[in-house]
Amino acid sequence: MSSAKKTPPIFCISSGKGGVGKTTFSVNLAAALADRGAKILLIDGDLGLGNVDVVLGLQVDHTIREAVEDGRDPASIILEVQQNLFVLPASSGVPEMAGLSHEDQHLLTNVLDAIIKDFDLVLVDTAAGIGDSVLWFNQWAQANIIILTPDPTSLTDGYALMKVLASRHGKKGFQLVVNNVKSKKEAMSTYTNMATVLKQFLQEIPSYLGPLPKDSKVVEAIRSQKPFLLAAPDCQAAKAIRVIASQLLEQEGI
Amino acid sequence: MAILTSKFLESVLNGAKEHGIKAHILPASKGLLLFAEGIAASEQCSLLKNKAAELHDEQTAPPVSDDQTENCQAPAGQSTIDCQVTVEERAQLFKFLNG
Numbered sequence: 423m424s425s426a427k428k429t430p431p432i433f434c435i436s437s438g439k440g441g442v443g444k445t446t447f448s449v450n451l452a453a454a455l456a457d458r459g460a461k462i463l464l465i466d467g468d469l470g471l472g473n474v475d476v477v478l479g480l481q482v483d484h485t486i487r488e489a490v491e492d493g494r495d496p497a498s499i500i501l502e503v504q505q506n507l508f509v510l511p512a513s514s515g516v517p518e519m520a521g522l523s524h525e526d527q528h529l530l531t532n533v534l535d536a537i538i539k540d541f542d543l544v545l546v547d548t549a550a551g552i553g554d555s556v557l558w559f560n561q562w563a564q565a566n567i568i569i570l571t572p573d574p575t576s577l578t579d580g581y582a583l584m585k586v587l588a589s590r591h592g593k594k595g596f597q598l599v600v601n602n603v604k605s606k607k608e609a610m611s612t613y614t615n616m617a618t619v620l621k622q623f624l625q626e627i628p629s630y631l632g633p634l635p636k637d638s639k640v641v642e643a644i645r646s647q648k649p650f651l652l653a654a655p656d657c658q659a660a661k662a663i664r665v666i667a668s669q670l671l672e673q674e675g676i
Numbered sequence: 677m678a679i680l681t682s683k684f685l686e687s688v689l690n691g692a693k694e695h696g697i698k699a700h701i702l703p704a705s706k707g708l709l710l711f712a713e714g715i716a717a718s719e720q721c722s723l724l725k726n727k728a729a730e731l732h733d734e735q736t737a738p739p740v741s742d743d744q745t746e747n748c749q750a751p752a753g754q755s756t757i758d759c760q761v762t763v764e765e766r767a768q769l770f771k772f773l774n775g
Contacts, residue, residue, distance in 0.1 A: 577769045578761060586759045615772040623765050 431674045432544040434467070434563035438579030440550030442571045443601040445473045446644060447634065448547035450660070453649045454667035456506035460542040460676050463500070465510045465534070467559045468549040470520030472512030478503055479647030480511065487513040489533045490526055496533045508541070522555040531562070542676055552583050561591050567631065571602045572612045581619060588624050596620070596628040599666065602636050609633030632666045634659055 435448045445468075452464040466474040466486070475482045480501055488494040501509045513519055522530070538544050546563060548556045560566050566587065570580045587593035598616060600609035613630045620626045639657035643650035651660045 572773070574770055574773060577773075578766060581765065581769055582759065582761050585761065585765075589757045589759050611772055615769070619765060619768045622768065623762075 428539065430538055430541050430543050431565060431676075432538070432546065432563040433565045433567055433670070434546045434548060434560045435567045435569065436548045436556055436560060436583060437550060437569040437576070438552065438581075438583035439571075439576045442569050442576050443634070443640075444550070444569050445477050445547050446640060446650070447569055447599060447601060447663070448545055449474060449477045450649045450651045450663045451667055451670075452507055452509075452545050453504070453651045454663050455543060455545075455671065456504060457651070457664075458667060458671055459506065460671060461506050461508075461540070463508050463510060463538060463541040463544045465544065465546045465559075466512035467546040467555060468520075469512045469522065469555050470514075470516045470518070471549065472514050474509055474547055475501075475511045477644065477647065478509065478649070480509065482511045485511050485513040486530070486533070487516055487519050490519075490529045496537045500537065510537070520549060520553060520555055522553075522558055527554075527558050530558075534562070543670075543674065552586050556583070557586065557591065560587050560593060565595065565597060566593055567597045567599060568628075569599050569601050570612060570616065572600065572608055577612075577616065581616065584620065584626070584628075585624060588626055594626060596626065597631045598628050599631045599634060601634040603633050604636060606633050631669060632662060634662050634666075 435444055435451075437444045448464060452462045456462045464474060466472040468474075469486060472485065474480075480503065482501070484494060484499045486496075486499065489496040489499055496510070499510060501511065503509055519526070544563075546559045548559050550556075568580050568584060570576050584593075584596050587596075598613050600612045603609040603612070610630075610633070613628075617628055617630075620628055635658045637650070637657050637659040639654035640650045640659050643653035646653055650657060651663060654660060
């Protein structure tokens with residue numbers, strides 16, 4: 423598959439609530455898409471507390487912060503993780519980056535616009551919450567993936583995020599993934615309920631990307647700092663992420 | 677557009693302080709903008725207008741015009757739409773969890 427010099431599809435992955443598996447999902451989805459031959463850029467959008475490099479066990483020398491603050495060439499910051507999979511890492515322990523001032527947003531736009539055209543598809547793993555950087559990345563992206571779990575806190579925070587994005591920023595077409603489920607039925611029930619509430623109160627009908635099952639292999643892979651797609655390629659979660667990757671590629675015609 | 681005197685602004689700041697509101701005066705491209713943490717821009721405009729009218733009655737400062745109140749908006753790219761998740765929304769979200 424060749425790299426087109428046009429703006430690629432950009433998928434922003436958020437959740438509202440932290441700890442629902444956003445980064446693990448992002449890393450493994452990126453790996454699954456790369457396996458299918460698409461050239462993927464995974465941006466760590468948690469600008470002040472980046473974790474993508476940790477999940478992948480990467481040695482990071484430079485981060486997005488240096489491109490934004492010091493004018494460093496962003497191409498020199500990107501790391502090649504495996505064939506077709508590239509990561510733009512974020513800094514850790516830099517609250518100023520998490521705030522993302524208007525000036526930083528402008529600089530970040532320039533930095534990202536300069537590099538994304540070399541890729542077939544871009545994924546952004548955002549921070550938790552509804553802070554400036556989360557909202558900015560969700561506005562910048564064309565597509566918004568929201569990770570939920572069947573827990574009241576996740577449902578509330580995920581809904582709140584979608585409400586802000588829809589009401590204040592006119593975002594539509596949310597794509598939902600239900601993580602950490604015991605069964606497909608539980609995932610579908612979670613999606614259906616969220617879809618009902620979104621339709622009732624926000625006149626918005628989200629699409630369903632699929633479930634990610636609760637899987638002990640996922641925890642083991644996180645601890646070994648490898649994508650579960652590589653550490654346990656036959657586990658249930660790996661099969662589920664491949665289905666979601668195929669769906670996205672088909673959706674984007676890649 | 678009304679011009680706010682330093683006496684008027686000082687009065688507003690003192691009033692905010694008395695009510696435990698942390699307020700700052702920030703320079704803006706036109707005139708001055710009063711910013712109080714935790715209060716929506718539209719509400720601040722309304723408070724400012726009321727305060728100006730009150731002071732005007734006391735002949736200490738001119739009132740803020742209606743035009744200025746209507747034009748008082750959040751910075752570009754931001755909106756003041758209240759997105760608080762309501763009790764009804766939350767009840768619906770949790771409905772299926774309880775069977």
